[in-house]
Amino acid sequence: MHADAQGGDLSPESEYVEVAVEVFRLLADATRIRIVLALRDGELSVNGLAEHVERSPAAVSQHLAKLRWGKLVRVRQDGNKAFYRLTDEHAIRLVIEAIRKAEHAIDEHPGHHA
Numbered sequence: 001m002h003a004d005a006q007g008g009d010l011s012p013e014s015e016y017v018e019v020a021v022e023v024f025r026l027l028a029d030a031t032r033i034r035i036v037l038a039l040r041d042g043e044l045s046v047n048g049l050a051e052h053v054e055r056s057p058a059a060v061s062q063h064l065a066k067l068r069w070g071k072l073v074r075v076r077q078d079g080n081k082a083f084y085r086l087t088d089e090h091a092i093r094l095v096i097e098a099i100r101k102a103e104h105a106i107d108e109h110p111g112h113h114a
Contacts, residue, residue, distance in 0.1 A: 022070065026066060033095055036067075036072070037092075072087055
């Protein structure tokens with residue numbers, strides 16, 4: 001059995017349902033999805049993320065603050081520079097699954113099935 005299918009409360013009455021809704025709300029933004037995708041291979045600075053997602057560093061910082069609040073990313077300070085990374089693999093897995101679902105909505109034969 002897959003590790004995610006074991007343990008934890010996956011019942012409809014679970015106390016985690018409302019928190020899961022907040023996670024989905026945090027990810028319901030294209031820039032935040034792009035930030036999570038950019039961080040899948042490791043940490044990046046705000047400026048590095050801004051280049052990857054083609055947004056201003058100020059805008060990226062605001063999105064990162066929300067992702068930090070939701071504990072989806074962590075920050076590491078190195079002098080006056082901040083480097084961000086994903087807290088764990090769950091955020092990227094959610095994003096990948098959402099993109100795979102989007103592929104099904106657009107393509108009759110999505111590329112991930114090839």
